[in-house]
Amino acid sequence: xxxxxxxxxxxxxxxxxxxxxxxxxxxxxxxxxxxxxxxxxxxxxxxxxxxxxxxxxxxxxxxxxxxxxxxxxxxxxxxxxxxxxxxxxxxxxxxxxxxxxxxxxxxxxxxxxxx
Amino acid sequence: xxxxxxxxxxxxxxxxxxxxxxxxxxxxxxxxxxxxxxxxxxxxxxxxxxxxxxxxxxxxxxxxxxxxxxxxxxxxxxxxxxxxxxxxxxxxxxxxxxxxxxxxxxxxxx
Numbered sequence: 001x002x003x004x005x006x007x008x009x010x011x012x013x014x015x016x017x018x019x020x021x022x023x024x025x026x027x028x029x030x031x032x033x034x035x036x037x038x039x040x041x042x043x044x045x046x047x048x049x050x051x052x053x054x055x056x057x058x059x060x061x062x063x064x065x066x067x068x069x070x071x072x073x074x075x076x077x078x079x080x081x082x083x084x085x086x087x088x089x090x091x092x093x094x095x096x097x098x099x100x101x102x103x104x105x106x107x108x109x110x111x112x113x114x115x
Numbered sequence: 116x117x118x119x120x121x122x123x124x125x126x127x128x129x130x131x132x133x134x135x136x137x138x139x140x141x142x143x144x145x146x147x148x149x150x151x152x153x154x155x156x157x158x159x160x161x162x163x164x165x166x167x168x169x170x171x172x173x174x175x176x177x178x179x180x181x182x183x184x185x186x187x188x189x190x191x192x193x194x195x196x197x198x199x200x201x202x203x204x205x206x207x208x209x210x211x212x213x214x215x216x217x218x219x220x221x222x223x224x225x
Contacts, residue, residue, distance in 0.1 A: 032212050043205055044216040051212070090157050094212055101171050102148070103214060105157030
């Protein structure tokens, strides 16, 4: 069974500081990995994805993530956080083929940005 | 290019009633997935429709059913509503493994 763990429920950073959100996954084959962001009462916006190839992937809004197969991790990073980045962030794992099309999400990390 | 749209935005129902939620996929997308997001939780996969057939189903009871139309739009039906069905229901459309989400329908069951 596939699963995602986001160890940090809530993180607070100061504006301009760097950010790293942790994500660990469990999947029996090659995973497809995603990070989504959700503002209050809104749907999910795709930040970035990893399918294959270069393990460091770039996304929108200055975010990047690194796939580490040996650690089953896909951590999200941003060098300098802006107040508008305050939101909830979800890591998700999906199937890389066969009959598995669903995304399995973590419980999310709420990011607060202090001025 | 319009993204994924969902209707209605909000809905209040009484226990035991039935509800239908609607989703229009992003242009060019042929696959629709539905997710339930309870308060403070990540989205949970309900099912996915492709070519008007349910292709995969998550761990949800038969009270949850769906349909996909020839224009790829989709409906989610929930019968015999329970208080625990109160959640944000998200629709996602895709043409491959990259899913794009709509704004959701907030369902409150009283």
